Amino acid sequence: MIERRDPSHPSQPPPIGRVVATEQKPATPHQFHFWTANETSIGIGAIVRVEGLGAGDSGRVVYGVVTDGFAYSDLATPLHDVVGAEGDPAKAAEHPTVRQEIRLWTAAVLRQTPEEPLQPVPLGAVHVASDVDVAQALRMDAYLGGAQPTAIPVGLYTSGGLEAPVYVDADFLLGPEAAHLNISGVSGLATKTSAVEFLLASIFQHFPPHKGRVAAVCFNVKGPDLCFLDRPGTLQDEDRRRYERLGVEPEPFQRVRYFAPFKADGVNLNTLRTHPDLVGDVEPLVWGLREVLDYAEVLLNRDDIDAKADAFIDFLADRVVDREFEDGFGGVHRVVTFADLERLFRSIFDGLELASRGGDSWRTHHIATMRKVRNRLANISTRCKGLVTDDGPSNDLPWGRFDDRTVYVVDVANVDPLGQDLVFARVVSQLRERLEHRDLGVDAVVVFVDELNKYAPADGPETYVKKMLLDISERGRYLGLVLFGAEQFRSQVHRRVVGNAGTVVFGRMDADELATPGYQVLSPAIKIKLATLPIGELMVRHPHFTQPIFVRFPRPAVLRGRDGVERYPPAADLPFEDAVARQLVKLDRRVRPNQVKDVIADRREEDVRRALAHTRQSRPQDVLAYFKKQLGGRVAAVPAAARESVAPLDPISEEPY
Amino acid sequence: MTASASWVEAVVAAGAVPASHVPDASLGRGDLEEFTGADAIEDPDLRVHALNDARPLRPAAVCVLDGIEQWRVVGYGGITPIVRAHAAAAIRRRGPDRRLRTVAEATQEVAITRLDRLPASVRRALETAGVPVLEFPAEDAGQPARALAAARVEVQKARAALERRLAEERLHLLAADEWLVVDGVLSDSPALSEHPRALGVVKSHGAQYFEGAELERALTLPDGHRTGVFRPRARGARRDIYSWYVRLWPWEGNDLLYGLLRVEARAHPDTLALAAPIAAWMRAERAPVATPDRRWDRLLYPIHDVETYLRARAPSDLTSPPASRIPHPGARLPRTAS
Numbered sequence: 001m002i003e004r005r006d007p008s009h010p011s012q013p014p015p016i017g018r019v020v021a022t023e024q025k026p027a028t029p030h031q032f033h034f035w036t037a038n039e040t041s042i043g044i045g046a047i048v049r050v051e052g053l054g055a056g057d058s059g060r061v062v063y064g065v066v067t068d069g070f071a072y073s074d075l076a077t078p079l080h081d082v083v084g085a086e087g088d089p090a091k092a093a094e095h096p097t098v099r100q101e102i103r104l105w106t107a108a109v110l111r112q113t114p115e116e117p118l119q120p121v122p123l124g125a126v127h128v129a130s131d132v133d134v135a136q137a138l139r140m141d142a143y144l145g146g147a148q149p150t151a152i153p154v155g156l157y158t159s160g161g162l163e164a165p166v167y168v169d170a171d172f173l174l175g176p177e178a179a180h181l182n183i184s185g186v187s188g189l190a191t192k193t194s195a196v197e198f199l200l201a202s203i204f205q206h207f208p209p210h211k212g213r214v215a216a217v218c219f220n221v222k223g224p225d226l227c228f229l230d231r232p233g234t235l236q237d238e239d240r241r242r243y244e245r246l247g248v249e250p251e252p253f254q255r256v257r258y259f260a261p262f263k264a265d266g267v268n269l270n271t272l273r274t275h276p277d278l279v280g281d282v283e284p285l286v287w288g289l290r291e292v293l294d295y296a297e298v299l300l301n302r303d304d305i306d307a308k309a310d311a312f313i314d315f316l317a318d319r320v321v322d323r324e325f326e327d328g329f330g331g332v333h334r335v336v337t338f339a340d341l342e343r344l345f346r347s348i349f350d351g352l353e354l355a356s357r358g359g360d361s362w363r364t365h366h367i368a369t370m371r372k373v374r375n376r377l378a379n380i381s382t383r384c385k386g387l388v389t390d391d392g393p394s395n396d397l398p399w400g401r402f403d404d405r406t407v408y409v410v411d412v413a414n415v416d417p418l419g420q421d422l423v424f425a426r427v428v429s430q431l432r433e434r435l436e437h438r439d440l441g442v443d444a445v446v447v448f449v450d451e452l453n454k455y456a457p458a459d460g461p462e463t464y465v466k467k468m469l470l471d472i473s474e475r476g477r478y479l480g481l482v483l484f485g486a487e488q489f490r491s492q493v494h495r496r497v498v499g500n501a502g503t504v505v506f507g508r509m510d511a512d513e514l515a516t517p518g519y520q521v522l523s524p525a526i527k528i529k530l531a532t533l534p535i536g537e538l539m540v541r542h543p544h545f546t547q548p549i550f551v552r553f554p555r556p557a558v559l560r561g562r563d564g565v566e567r568y569p570p571a572a573d574l575p576f577e578d579a580v581a582r583q584l585v586k587l588d589r590r591v592r593p594n595q596v597k598d599v600i601a602d603r604r605e606e607d608v609r610r611a612l613a614h615t616r617q618s619r620p621q622d623v624l625a626y627f628k629k630q631l632g633g634r635v636a637a638v639p640a641a642a643r644e645s646v647a648p649l650d651p652i653s654e655e656p657y
Numbered sequence: 658m659t660a661s662a663s664w665v666e667a668v669v670a671a672g673a674v675p676a677s678h679v680p681d682a683s684l685g686r687g688d689l690e691e692f693t694g695a696d697a698i699e700d701p702d703l704r705v706h707a708l709n710d711a712r713p714l715r716p717a718a719v720c721v722l723d724g725i726e727q728w729r730v731v732g733y734g735g736i737t738p739i740v741r742a743h744a745a746a747a748i749r750r751r752g753p754d755r756r757l758r759t760v761a762e763a764t765q766e767v768a769i770t771r772l773d774r775l776p777a778s779v780r781r782a783l784e785t786a787g788v789p790v791l792e793f794p795a796e797d798a799g800q801p802a803r804a805l806a807a808a809r810v811e812v813q814k815a816r817a818a819l820e821r822r823l824a825e826e827r828l829h830l831l832a833a834d835e836w837l838v839v840d841g842v843l844s845d846s847p848a849l850s851e852h853p854r855a856l857g858v859v860k861s862h863g864a865q866y867f868e869g870a871e872l873e874r875a876l877t878l879p880d881g882h883r884t885g886v887f888r889p890r891a892r893g894a895r896r897d898i899y900s901w902y903v904r905l906w907p908w909e910g911n912d913l914l915y916g917l918l919r920v921e922a923r924a925h926p927d928t929l930a931l932a933a934p935i936a937a938w939m940r941a942e943r944a945p946v947a948t949p950d951r952r953w954d955r956l957l958y959p960i961h962d963v964e965t966y967l968r969a970r971a972p973s974d975l976t977s978p979p980a981s982r983i984p985h986p987g988a989r990l991p992r993t994a995s
Contacts, residue, residue: 074965075945075948076948076949077948080945080946080948081945081946083946084943084944084945084946085944086944091944092944095755095944095945095958096751096755096941096942097751097755097756097757097942097945097958097959097962098754098755098756099945099958100757100962100965
């Protein structure tokens with residue numbers, strides 16, 4: 001006779017479930033089913049451990065993540081419930097006995113130990129995963145320990161009261177094994193930006209020393225999202241606790257450099273970080289002819305760039321710009337600025353006209369091609385006014401002098417889309433070239449680009465920017481050029497861009513988006529969870545994880561853009577004189593604004609801007625004196641002397657000829 | 658190898674001819690088919706009472722007892738069957754959360770045969786196999802059909818003994834507002850038949866207590882009604898109890914016995930006052946319906962639940978024919994080329 005015994009074992013927590021397998025729902029090497037009590041902490045995304053018992057299965061441990069859940073009772077058909085309640089739903093709740101119910105869960109296998117031979121999951125007891133189990137299940141043990149750990153905290157796995165840190169592998173996040181991160185989610189929840197801000201902080205604090213130096217370049221493409229990364233945000237106790245659990249210091253970024261182009265006036269910065277307390281940190285991003293010419297393709301639409309125009313642009317870039325150039329009509333030019341280039345074009349066209357050689361070509365380039373290129377290039381400085389200067393020196397990111405653990409924010413939120421493309425193309429190209437030559441100053445750069453829907457759409461024309469993003473996605477990991485891309489609709493981003501992202505993060509998703517083919521691998525339950533994810537929770541896919549994992553991350557320790565604008569309201573645009581004075585005062589505290597105003601009174605604005613740019617670039621000891629020198633002496637206006645003229649031959653007619 | 662399988666293999670190894678036969682009646686208990694008569698207690702003769710105004714009894718907790726028996730002929734010594742039988746009983750308690758949980762359980766596996774009719778080697782193997790052996794009467798051993806019927810009686814006895822033991826143990830643990838509901842009669846046990854909060858629920862009506870007009874009133878009892886309380890006349894060792902019929906579902910359009918339940922309680926004047934509340938309580942137990950069991954019209958869900966529990970825990974190789982050389986009629990045949 002067998003008496004029933006309490007199955008609980010004193011040495012370990014009791015199991016929370018049991019694997020079951022039927023012919024219809026068998027256990028396989030990749031999936032299994034288990035039941036739990038109705039009152040259970042298990043839910044979608046929970047990680048469980050199955051222990052094999054009995055012959056052949058003893059010692060086998062299988063880790064799985066719950067991907068689906070079912071509940072049903074022993075009710076054969078709904079009609080029987082109607083019969084039992086006599087058609088009255090209220091009576092159904094008064095049944096003296098609650099029907100037997102089952103909570104049946106489907107779990108996808110994360111890992112089996114031993115890994116060989118790979119066999120169906122044993123029909124064993126199911127336990128809630130512990131910290132150690134989570135590390136094992138996600139194969140984090142491979143990079144958490146050892147002589148050179150490469151673990152970077154990404155969030156906390158939470159389930160049933162357990163909170164276990166989840167790490168990604170730096171070798172697979174920032175290269176060289178795999179690289180890139182793609183994050184998608186609906187707009188307006190601040191999840192995407194917050195997640196990237198937290199992850200960057202985590203990378204900066206945990207990037208392994210043996211992998212060298214790392215920096216981040218963030219393109220701020222909308223609003224004030226990334227304008228206050230150096231300012232502390234408001235954290236709650238729960239956030240601090242999560243930071244502590246993850247081993248990340250809850251502090252804003254220590255080193256942030258902001259770059260923003262000017263507005264059309266050439267002196268006020270085109271950014272929302274213009275509060276007097278903060279604007280001093282923002283450096284102008286100003287490019288001249290040299291910087292633009294290499295990326296003319298970005299600015300000219302495809303119809304403009306035929307082979308002839310392309311050849312002429314190359315000629316200008318290789319043979320003309322930044323060198324002494326003889327135009328063939330007796331003139332010698334040194335083309336540095338758009339203004340210089342314009343002078344060269346005029347000289348050539350005048351020369352061709354005066355020479356009357358009957359030809360329409362100059363140095364094998366047809367005059368129509370040259371006129372087209374001239375028109376387009378001349379127009380660039382108009383279309384991108386504030387970013388591209390007709391005259392004067394440029395001001396750029398510190399190429400070759402990138403600092404370790406520094407964020408470089410390039411604020412192009414209010415820049416014309418064409419200008420955004422130019423900024424993006426040039427910055428990324430420079431990063432790639434410098435990293436190729438190992439002379440950037442850091443070994444790896446994270447490039448954060450939001451709105452990938454816009455820059456690398458799945459359909460649409462093959463733009464220069466899209467080609468560049470594809471290039472980073474496919475080859476960046478070898479160079480240490482890592483793309484962190486974000487978008488609302490992953491399905492609308494180019495497949496090769498998202499496909500090359502080793503780490504994929506999902507925030508709350510739109511149901512329509514989840515219905516697209518890219519999400520077919522997810523169970524309906526996972527999709528429902530994704531559609532209702534709260535702020536601060538994400539689903540992470542990483543090469544080491546065989547299944548996506550849900551994690552929670554703390555609010556970033558930086559001031560959110562929305563809050564930043566409230567705390568540091570942007571200043572109104574200053575009048576030209578005040579803006580110039582403020583920039584000079586920023587360079588040298590001894591400068592008095594009134595002095596500046598006196599100096600620039602009655603001077604042409606373009607002369608003032610040029611002098612200011614030179615001063616900013618040179619950063620002299622005596623700023624005001626240098627500025628005056630660059631501005632040149634004031635030439636007094638002299639009335640034109642009356643010229644003797646010959647009276648018309650025919651005084652009646654006003655026609656001089 | 659399980660213990661049960663080991664003793665079966667031992668007797669087969671000792672010379673018993675292996676067999677695999679599940680008798681039709683092995684999945685449930687048979688009904689007694691007899692007329693015993695009854696004495697009216699509540700009314701001068703058997704009458705019908707409407708339950709419209711009856712307030713159901715609502716005990717704080719209910720313990721529900723049921724048992725199962727399963728058996729299989731696993732071998733023959735000559736023409737004497739060797740039966741492997743499994744009996745089990747359990748009590749599941751329903752508390753304020755309305756969920757049933759097991760509070761007591763007992764199982765027993767026995768071998769049933771007639772030892773002196775077995776070859777000596779088989780007998781020795783069985784006696785030394787460590788399994789309790791029950792013997793059917795010698796007079797039933799000569800004919801296999803009679804032997805199987807006798808084996809069935811032995812299995813039922815084993816199951817009834819388990820049930821009785823669990824029930825009597827539980828009676829001592831019942832709280833003041835806690836009842837014990839037994840699937841079947843109370844009158845087998847003195848303790849049960851005298852307890853103020855023990856109830857027998859009988860859904861098989863092989864035994865009849867009335868004749869003529871009274872029988873007609875009993876069997877055509879309308880839905881939502883009960884009969885008056887009567888006292889079945891004692892049958893053998895059975896104790897004195899009170900009983901009454903309750904109709905759970907309308908029988909019209911079905912069968913006379915459809916939805917008809919007989920309740921047993923202690924033979925005590927207090928039972929008369931409780932007859933209506935208990936009958937109303939039983940009607941309240943109609944839902945949830947105990948489908949897909951085909952007896953759902955009179956099978957109370959808690960009893961169905963206990964039975965489901967026991968069957969889920971019963972040896973899976975007893976009712977399925979794993980070793981039969983001839984496929985079971987319902988078995989899946991191997992696919993062959995056509």
